[in-house]
Amino acid sequence: xxxxxxxxxxxxxxxxxxxxxxxxxxxxxxxxxxxxxxxxxxxxxxxxxxxxxxxxxxxxxxxxxxxxxxxxxxxxxxxxxxxxxxxxxxxxxxxxxxxxxxxxxxxxxxxxxxxxxxxxxxxxxxxxxxxxxxxxxxxxxxxxxxxxxxxxxxxxxxxxxxxxxxxxxxxxxxxxxxxxxxxxxxxxxxxxxxxxxxxxxxxxxxxxxxxxxxxxxxxxxxxxxxxxxxxxxxxxxxxxxxxxxxxxxxxxxxxxxxxxxxxxxxxxxxxxxxxxxxxxxxxxxxxxxxxxxxx
Ligand code: 3HC
Numbered sequence: 001x002x003x004x005x006x007x008x009x010x011x012x013x014x015x016x017x018x019x020x021x022x023x024x025x026x027x028x029x030x031x032x033x034x035x036x037x038x039x040x041x042x043x044x045x046x047x048x049x050x051x052x053x054x055x056x057x058x059x060x061x062x063x064x065x066x067x068x069x070x071x072x073x074x075x076x077x078x079x080x081x082x083x084x085x086x087x088x089x090x091x092x093x094x095x096x097x098x099x100x101x102x103x104x105x106x107x108x109x110x111x112x113x114x115x116x117x118x119x120x121x122x123x124x125x126x127x128x129x130x131x132x133x134x135x136x137x138x139x140x141x142x143x144x145x146x147x148x149x150x151x152x153x154x155x156x157x158x159x160x161x162x163x164x165x166x167x168x169x170x171x172x173x174x175x176x177x178x179x180x181x182x183x184x185x186x187x188x189x190x191x192x193x194x195x196x197x198x199x200x201x202x203x204x205x206x207x208x209x210x211x212x213x214x215x216x217x218x219x220x221x222x223x224x225x226x227x228x229x230x231x232x233x234x235x236x237x238x239x240x241x242x243x244x245x246x247x248x249x250x251x252x253x254x255x256x257x258x259x260x261x262x263x264x265x266x267x268x269x270x271x272x273x274x275x276x277x278x279x280x281x282x283x284x285x286x287x288x289x290x291x292x293x294x295x
Contacts (some may be wrong), residue, residue: 001088001115001139002166003173010035010087012104014045014076016241016278017121018093020149023049025091026070027062027150028178034076035083042076049074052150081111088113089174091143093121096247101125102133109134117167119143124191124199124248126255127160137162142185143171144192147240156192158185190252198236199248199260205233206263216283234283237266238276242283246270 007030011022014036022034022045034049036042053067062070077083084090090112094104101120112118118140120130131140142158155175159168168184175182185192191199205219214222220232229236237245245266252260269282276282 001117001170003170003177006088006170006174007031008033008087009089009091010084012083012090012092012108013094014042015093015095016147017145017149019045019048020147021091021093021121021145022074023052023070024145024149024178024180026073027066030073032074033083033087034074035078035080037078039078042078046074046076056150080107084108085111086113087116089117089119091119091121096123096125096244098125098129101130105130105134115139117170119171121145123195123244124251126190127158127188128162131160131162138164139167141167141171142192143175146194153181154194155180155182156185156194157182158188158192160188190255191248195248196252199245199252202233202237202245203249203260203263203266206266210263210265238282238284241276241278242266242269243275
């Protein structure tokens with residue numbers, strides 16, 4: 001598949017990243033099939049896109065006409081065949097679990113046009129291993145967006161052992177067409193570039209709370225102002241999703257070793273299903289307070 005032939009994109013998974021990626025693709029003029037396993041999930045993703053487009057229009061970052069045209073390009077689906085049967089690219093953004101992703105590829109492959117590219121938005125998992133469950137490992141690569149996709153400029157384009165140059169080039173060109181800046185990651189190692197650095201930062205912050213070395217507020221003030229990060233370590237965790245951070249760490253711990261062991265405090269937060277902004281509560285309470293309010 002060459003970049004110039006790409007017209008229609010299926011985004012699998014309508015969660016935080018999936019609906020954000022679908023929005024970015026629709027704003028760039030592509031027809032987007034947004035698919036999830038339940039009607040309510042896909043509807044929620046669609047509603048989030050509408051919310052975000054309205055917000056961008058209110059702030060005059062796009063016009064109302066651009067917002068209306070973008071939402072008209074998004075079609076929600078539950079049926080897999082309808083969602084992928086006639087697309088040029090699939091961007092998979094289902095939960096960060098190897099087994100779930102492999103099952104999804106198994107479902108999709110039978111309906112997907114032969115020449116279509118499959119790009120995964122995995123945060124950490126092996127591109128090579130994922131590609132090997134498909135019948136098109138050379139048409140498979142990583143296309144890793146950052147949260148929130150509509151605001152974040154970087155896209156990591158990750159080569160698996162079998163990814164063809166044509167696939168990587170088309171995916172980079174697509175990221176550019178989305179208005180993003182692609183960075184090629186030539187080595188398929190856990191967490192790629194950004195998460196290999198950023199996820200341990202969030203984990204270390206949790207270790208400090210586990211050890212009672214500092215409070216959430218102290219750590220966020222220090223990381224935000226002294227390190228100059230746009231968000232404190234815990235604000236960022238709540239933005240990304242604490243379940244996502246945890247799954248990435250579990251995988252890095254398994255493959256790279258004990259330096260990546262998830263902190264007990266993070267485990268506790270995840271057990272309590274305090275996943276962050278998307279569930280209304282994480283390290284901060286977004287329902288009963290105003291979310292993070294870091295001095
Ligand atoms: N669409 C539209 N508007 C949105 C939005 C979205 N998706 N998300 C947030 N907003 C709105 C907010 O509602 C808020 O609106 P308000 O002003 O009316 O209250 C406004 O945007 C906030 O934006 P501002 O520009 O005023 O605020 P900031 O200057 O702080 O920018 C930010 C927000 C771009 C998110 C910035 O804080 C930032 O860059 N944070 C770091 C994010 C980051 O590092 N992400 C990567 C994490 S790693 C990852 O995702 C990888 C994964 O694999 C784990």
